[in-house]
Amino acid sequence: MNTPEPGLPMTVPAEGLPARVRVHEVGARDGLQNEKAVVPVEVKAEFIRRLAGAGLTTIEATSFVHPKWVPQLADAEQLFPAVAGLPVDLPVLVPNERGLDRALALGARRVAVFASATESFAKANLNRTVDEALAMFAPVVARAKEEDGAHVRGYLSMCFGDPWEGPVPVEQVVKVCRALLDMGCDELSLGDTIGVATPGHVGALLTALTGAGVPVDTLGVHFHDTYGQALSNTLTALRHGVTTVDASAGGLGGCPYAKSATGNLATEDLVWMLRGLGIDTGVDLGRLVATSVWMAAHLGRPSPSRTVRALSHQEQ
């Protein structure tokens, strides 16, 4: 146990955990996409620059969906070039070949597709069956990799529970994961879109995936804090060998104060735990908190992250 710097936890490692975790920062995309008031493109670019300055190395920048679907991200063509020179990975979402064309034309080197583990959400989100959605992504993944050597992430939503279907069988998730890897995805992000997972379920899914031959180093986890479970679930995933964790600076995402309470795991709460465990992330927690406080001021409401509140003495 060391004497920590101010604003940092004591460091006491635990056995059976990785030495390093890669934080996949989703605040600028997943965090902002449901904000009703459009955030000016220059504010978004500055947010991404500050996230990079805080030591984050994978910062999801935007989405090349049709502007009609997600008006908040309709500025992708302006935003991406404004941050493309940063020395970090800047993955972007691409829903289809048209989106891929737009992203590649701007020099994107990492793209992500977003599949669903359940028929109901595939229908609601993509107006397709699960298999039809996979068929739509196959040429996107193939072209991204073969023509441009891009890195491809496959998001998988509703890996634990689905608001229409209830519990999602792990076999169903394994099947879609296999399909995404078989079409060429380099990594997967297992999403608990409605925040209902608990640690036993997380362990069961990861055990089933690795048992089906999915390499654990292709797996990331993406937990929502709807019921306050995101960090416990993340800790469980780390114990199962996962080393890529999605999180959102300041807990941006959905609206934690509104009906459906769908906030992302806050990057600061994650980094606090990892720092305490002696797990390297490369993130400067003080600079990250300052970035989230700055963004919260822009959005006009406090961050829901407890670490941000504690370290910034943020009242509300």
Place this chain on the structure above:
Amino acid sequence: MNTPEPGLPMTVPAEGLPARVRVHEVGARDGLQNEKAVVPVEVKAEFIRRLAGAGLTTIEATSFVHPKWVPQLADAEQLFPAVAGLPVDLPVLVPNERGLDRALALGARRVAVFASATESFAKANLNRTVDEALAMFAPVVARAKEEDGAHVRGYLSMCFGDPWEGPVPVEQVVKVCRALLDMGCDELSLGDTIGVATPGHVGALLTALTGAGVPVDTLGVHFHDTYGQALSNTLTALRHGVTTVDASAGGLGGCPYAKSATGNLATEDLVWMLRGLGIDTGVDLGRLVATSVWMAAHLGRPSPSRTVRALSHQEQ
């Protein structure tokens, strides 16, 4: 995996965890004691009755400290008799022999003393050294047990970090724990009073304690969610064999919105995780959420518990 009832998680057990956890509910005492506006005694009594109705079996009721110290709990003489007939355990805090006399005169069968693992907090909270505080408690514990056969809990504050001293060496905590058990305490509650613990530290302390011969079934854990770590720390404690967990209905305690952000672990967030893991607590989550919503309405601000917010569709 089962199909859950509405408002409950799927149940997927994990290996290496206990079958049952006893929740030590502290909302009525620890949760309310820092509220500036005095809550009427009848509201407190109704709160405790509703907590019992939700299935909680250990409900800390009040504190027999001098009324000048904690004005919010100055009604202990009125409150305790109003709830004493409930079929649950109702531990009360007693700081000294005078407090013990008052509690025993009302028929209390479970009392708790509150020690500190650090000299600085002992001085700040009790105006004594650690050893002087222990000497003050020794006759309280002895009389409670020998004269009345009461069950005695020993709270231990600042078991991980201390705002004046920084990291607290585990050896120091072990020493005070041993002293409390040697004087006759039946159980201990290990407090992370400022919320700085992380899972490695929790595991290291529990390993040190059991290694020093402290039976794990005498140990409870008491985490604060200042940095969002309370539930991960609790999960870690369960993996080390702990089966008594302190929590506060709705996350009452301190003021999570103010500078020092010292909210307790919310009972609802805990019960959600335990229910998901198939760990029995006897708590009816729906009734508990309704109780916290009712109390939040009385206090005039929303519960900070994410589970309460999600299940009550509580806006703020």
